[in-house]
Amino acid sequence: MSRKVMGVVMNGVTGRMGYRQHLVRSILAIREQGGLPLGDGTVLWPEPILVGRSAVKLKELADRHGLTHWTTSLDEALAHPLAEVYFDAQVTPAREAALRTAIAAGKHIYTEKPTAESLAGALELARLARAAGVCNGAVQDxxxxxxxxxxxxxxxxxxxxxxxxxxxxxxxxxxxxxxxxxxxxxxxxxxxxxxxxxxxxxxxxxxxxxxxxxxxxxxxxxxxxxxxxxxxxxxxxxxxxxxxxxxxxxxxxxxxxxxxxxxxxxxxxxxxxxxxxxxxxxxxxxxxxxxxxxxxxxxxxxxxxxxxxxxxxxxxxxxxxxxxxxxxDNGFKVQWELFLRHVATGSAYHWDLLEGAKGVQLAELGLQSAREGRRLDVPELTL
Missing domain, CATH: 3.30.360.10 (Dihydrodipicolinate Reductase; domain 2)
Known part of the structure; x- marks a missing residue:
């Protein structure tokens, strides 16, 4: 049985959701079970590359879990020789720019929601990912x-x-x-x-x-x-x-x-x-x-x-x-496994950035409806 190591740049894991559900209960849990079997005798081994603003918090978190790869520089994390996937669990206002940077670097994209602060931004991310030919997914746990x-x-x-x-x-x-x-x-x-x-x-x-x-x-x-x-x-x-x-x-x-x-x-x-x-x-x-x-x-x-x-x-x-x-199993972990398998094998995956944009669309229309006090239609979304 062979092992395929896949570097996963994880941004925002010093936050509550990014740490508990995505790092500990998903990526580290996959490692604890021996990796992710791909069905052809290969086991995928996700290697976290932690990135964030606080060196102190990142080092403490890495030491706690025996991890070796961490940095406060997004560019440095994306340039890591193992890096294939970029994951974002930052606060919403910081997300869109980081996702754009990761797409431009040719990384596969997996992100928390909302994928952007506006529908225009969310659709542009989906278009950029499609044009770059990278796998992309939005958390729908x-x-x-x-x-x-x-x-x-x-x-x-x-x-x-x-x-x-x-x-x-x-x-x-x-x-x-x-x-x-x-x-x-x-x-x-x-x-x-x-x-x-x-x-x-x-x-x-x-x-x-x-x-x-x-x-x-x-x-x-x-x-x-x-x-x-x-x-x-x-x-x-x-x-x-x-x-x-x-x-x-x-x-x-x-x-x-x-x-x-x-x-x-x-x-x-x-x-x-x-x-x-x-x-x-x-x-x-x-x-x-x-x-x-x-x-x-x-x-x-x-x-x-x-x-x-x-x-x-x-x-x-x-x-x-x-x-x-x-x-x-844990819902976050199940979707992580589906996405990682999608990246590694090309298996079908439905919950992409366009699906994520639909959530931003409903939020945007909901806020408009609340301001204007009226019902609004939800148009079909296409790229």
């Missing part, structure tokens, strides 16, 4: 979560009959940072730094709806900044200039209505931090990150409205859990 994989299985199997609607609830209470430290970085709440709920989450909702239910055809959004003042990591008060909640109504192909509430100012009364309820003529399902439960038409109870009496039945107990029927 939620498609690989157990709960949503089960939901996709139900859709593909015709469980719902004609799908009528989707209801999504996402979010949790992010502490203001005064008497308890916030669980999310302060830049998330400053529009000038690329923060905002719509820019953060509408790209997710685009690929979830498009990929599991049906393509998005229109959007109406309302935004709010429920918590106007917060305290940052250094204990300094600051004004929140970005939306911390977004309430969206989406029309999908086939006349399906989707409504998704997203908020950093909501206390959780759900089984999971995100849940989607899909209702159809033949059955319904509620899917979260890991679990999915269903209620078929034949077993649907017949509630009767009577506010004068307490509820006499446990509605949640009337649903049935969908079995795993499979072993589920």
């Amino acid at each position: 939620k498609l690989f979560l157990p709960g949503l994989l089960k939901l996709k299985r139900l859709v593909d199997g015709g469980f719902f009959g004609r799908i009528l609607s989707v209801r999504g609830e996402f979010g949790y209470w992010v502490f203001e940072g005064d008497w308890q430290s916030a669980q999310r970085p302060s830049w998330n709440y400053r529009a000038e730094d690329g923060g905002g709920m719509i820019l953060d989450m509408f790209p997710h909702w685009r690929y979830v709806l498009d990929g599991i239910i049906a393509p998005v055809r229109s959007v109406y959004a309302h935004t709010a900044t429920h918590i106007p003042a917060r305290v940052d990591e250094s204990g300094r008060s600051y004004q929140a200039t970005a939306d911390d909640a977004a309430y969206g109504v989406f029309e999908l192909a086939g006349g399906i209505t989707a409504q998704i509430n997203s908020s950093w100012a909501v206390r959780v009364d759900r089984d999971e931090l995100v849940e989607f309820q899909v209702d159809g003529t033949e059955g319904s399902a509620v899917a979260g990150l890991r679990n999915c439960r269903i209620q078929h038409r034949a077993s649907t109870p017949k509630p009767v409205w009577n506010p004068d009496l307490p509820a006499g039945e446990s509605f949640r107990s009337q649903w049935q859990q969908v079995p795993d029927n499979d072993e589920f």
Whole structure:
């Protein structure tokens, strides 16, 4: 069995998401399992090349995990003799320029979302990558979560009959940072730094709806900044200039209505931090990150409205859990493996920068809808 070493330049891994999900739970996890088998007797061995702004943080991280390649120079990282793939998990405003530099250097591109701050920028990145002939992909991790994989299985199997609607609830209470430290970085709440709920989450909702239910055809959004003042990591008060909640109504192909509430100012009364309820003529399902439960038409109870009496039945107990029927790995790692295999073997890969641009498009239209107070169509995107 031969080993193919593939250098992966990883920018932004000193941040929470870049470190936990992409470096530790994806790239290092692939190494811990002995590499990625390519099916022809070759094992792909990803070699991280860390890049970022802080030499102190990079060295500490590299020492912690026994890594040897790190630098504060993007050009130096891209020029490394092993470098084949560039990955970006930086803050959004820094992403587009770095991706352009990596494409110009001939590197294959894999990036967090949103891929750019504007639709024009996102489409230009997709065009540049295509012209350069490099493999390219955008992170769409939620498609690989157990709960949503089960939901996709139900859709593909015709469980719902004609799908009528989707209801999504996402979010949790992010502490203001005064008497308890916030669980999310302060830049998330400053529009000038690329923060905002719509820019953060509408790209997710685009690929979830498009990929599991049906393509998005229109959007109406309302935004709010429920918590106007917060305290940052250094204990300094600051004004929140970005939306911390977004309430969206989406029309999908086939006349399906989707409504998704997203908020950093909501206390959780759900089984999971995100849940989607899909209702159809033949059955319904509620899917979260890991679990999915269903209620078929034949077993649907017949509630009767009577506010004068307490509820006499446990509605949640009337649903049935969908079995795993499979072993589920970390969603980020699964998509990393698909992308690395795509680069190494030319295998099919759907989630490219054009798909990433669709998420930026929906975010841009959502922000416009919120400003103008009207529903907007979502045009088809082509390069």
